[in-house]
Amino acid sequence: MSLGKISLPNYLGTYIFLIAIGILVLFPLSIAVSQSFMTNQEVNRWPPKIIPTEPTIESYRALFTQQDIRLDLWLRNSLIATIGHTAAVLVICTPAAYAFARLQFPGNKILFSLLLVTIMIPGQVTLIPNYMLMRDLKWLDSYNALIFPGAANVFGVFLLRQFFMQVPRELEEAAVLDGCGYLGRFWHVILPLSTNAVTALGIFVFLGHFNDLFWPIIVTSTLATRTLPVGLSIMQSSYAGQYRPMILAGAVVSTLPVLIVYIIFQRRIIQGVTLTGMGGR
Amino acid sequence: MASIAQKRGTKPTGFRRLLSPDLKTREVIAAYIFLSPFLIFFTIFFIRATIASVGYSFLDWRLLRPSPPYIGLENYAELFNDHIWWDSVWHTFYFAIMTVLGTTIVGLAAALAVTRPVRGAGFMRVFLYIPQILSAGAMGLIWNWLLSGQFGVINYVLSFVGIRPVNWLGDPNLVIPALSLATIWWTFGFPMLIFIAGLQGIPGHLYEAAKIDGANGWQAFRYITLPLLRPTILFIMVTGVIAHFQVFGQPYLISGGGPGRSSWTAVIYLYNQAWVAFRMGYGAAVAMTIAIIMAVITAFQFLVISRRVEY
Known part of the structure; x- marks a missing residue:
């Protein structure tokens, strides 16, 4: 990412904050999307899986049937x-x-x-x-x-x-x-x-x-x-x-x-x- | 027709006046025609309903009973002596205050960040507002799972900073803070956008002057931004308390009012009395009491605001 004329040190804190809050906003949504492609066994596991090992659309099929x-x-x-x-x-x-x-x-x-x-x-x-x-x-x-x-x-x-x-x-x-x-x-x-x-x-x-x-x-x-x-x-x-x-x-x-x-x-x-x-x- | 009457210099009277009204009368007639759909709907669904609600609150009306007897203030007396009600009111206050403080602080911080000349600021404004457009249904389903004590991802994230798994939705002391946390995530976008508008209304030369006087960033924020944002902050807090005091979806979907009744809010209590126990008269008394409490909160807030503005 080129920062051009904006001096990095002045806004470093702002960038860190924006990245952090962006992750916090995205996180719950992406977990919901990601785990919706898992099987039931994979979801009920500790520690929780974030990325499905074998993504399946089974839950979407079930949703419509x-x-x-x-x-x-x-x-x-x-x-x-x-x-x-x-x-x-x-x-x-x-x-x-x-x-x-x-x-x-x-x-x-x-x-x-x-x-x-x-x-x-x-x-x-x-x-x-x-x-x-x-x-x-x-x-x-x-x-x-x-x-x-x-x-x-x-x-x-x-x-x-x-x-x-x-x-x-x-x-x-x-x-x-x-x-x-x-x-x-x-x-x-x-x-x-x-x-x-x-x-x-x-x-x-x-x-x-x-x-x-x-x-x-x-x-x-x-x-x-x-x-x-x-x-x-x-x-x-x-x-x-x-x-x-x-x-x-x-x-x-x-x-x-x-x-x-x-x-x-x-x-x-x-x-x-x-x-x-x-x-x- | 009207013009003929005006040319003659005489105003038609009575029935003829209605048939050929002058300009003023025509305007009045037009106004009421324009207003009539609104007034009809407003009368049926608001005025009639509000008056009926007052009346119902004096009846011992269970839905299946044909002729409900008048019992005066007994519903109110029962409500005032019901500790479940007062617990629910307390939960609601606790939730509303935490949520309003949280959304105001997060919203203001986000607004300050996206109004600085950084890359991607425009995108972040649009992006950070996304949780706000979720329905209570979708948001509730997601957070019910995230906050789960057994497999919840929130606990997993916390375990990285050494916090042992917490039973968010099973612990009576944690369930309201957990619902508040979810709600802050869900609704900080609105205060953020209002604060952005407020920040853009602060003239830039004030900051330049402060810089010349040697003020640092914190001082500029403390002595320029905060005082000039005061009306915006008050607007956010007043509307926020009113909105969050009426919370229903989050306890209904995320915690089911539990554990026990520890996340019952005022509106959950109303729901349970009127649509689970079908006590319509008692439910109306609950609704009237909610209205009175909210009027008191609003009056109190305005009192605080007007006192602050004086000096």
Whole structure:
């Protein structure tokens, strides 16, 4: 590695630190990947093996052939529920944010401050009543239960309002002269100029919902309706003792879709964290 | 239509006004149309649910019982006298504080490293954030195995520095620190990115001035970086305590709440009351109490912050 114009001694400590923390971050992930290619006997051994002597894809094959492990269905459920929920959040929150940012109506300020106060109330408060509602609507074990509760995302409205307020008013006025109504101004002026904020919100709502555990645990109960994180947790409770490499293979396979999303959108995600103050969870 | 009414200089009234509203009224109507999907969903899933939760917490409601009797504050009284609850709250505090301190320190150190002009800094920002994108499911499966007392790789690594194998998930005194360690690994990426933004907001000429005055690296950090990062640090700690106090996935997946109940957290307790024992009324009282505790924590934090800012 050529260090060029950067003087090594000044930054030696930084390099050592970065290498160390890089190893610490990579280590658990690489152990999971590496041991997922081992046999069960090889994993249950002391001292532990880091590299498989004879790599085998047996655990991956088992993952896709066990009757009570349905990664395909769980992934499908997770994707449908997550895409549906993200779409619902954006469809519901962007117009509301526009109204709060730009339209004059009685109660605008009061309503908005009341909404902000509700951010303080933790999600646990609504769990039981919403669970009972899902039960009464016969929505348990359905996509509806995974898509609609939480779609009125107050934080999303707050965030989008901030960005919509930054769009210069003159642009909206120009659109009015061109004969645009409120919908036109929202759709052709405000939204196109706020794509960064809208996509960032969309990405974090997506990641957060895809990885959610508590709500899907309580509103799904059959093998075919579980989401990926819930499926993994069930797999762990039934197989951890007998077949560890398969559990690790499940963790690896379930992480791949999110990792691909992350690699594709890495710049947007990294910028989005500071833009939105959201972390993807 | 509106323009005709305006030309005549008279405003239509009553029903006609609704049919041909002036600009102001049209804006109000538009605003409520834009707001209505949000308000409908918010009313059903938040306002109704929050009010219902308060009501449920006064009922002796087990899921299979048809008409739950009103029992006043008895659920709360039972909760306050349940040492399992207070143990769970203590575990949660212990976990949240350790995790917040850990993620803040590691996140700040990582942010300081990747904002220096070193090679690969841009790559490291993206790379170090990877654990954060893992689901609680995947993270839990991996750490349940890494922390295993019998064959766990963590113990193997520690054996190189002479530490004898530790039963992380089987020792009541170690299980919360172990979960905290896993969570620091999992979530330090968020504070790191926020700190990077905070560090980039500090004007470079301050460091140049300090250098001219003969300050060393530590002094520059202590007297420039830290004070100017204070708002960022506070933001990270306030949001971190709130987020980590609601911990569920890690004890649920890594330690199963055990050994015994030594890694039960407040939300694990709620889960067990409402969805294992199916005591919905009692569960609602637990949820309300969690909300009150979190409000107190937040108020306390803001009090500390405002006092610090004064001088």
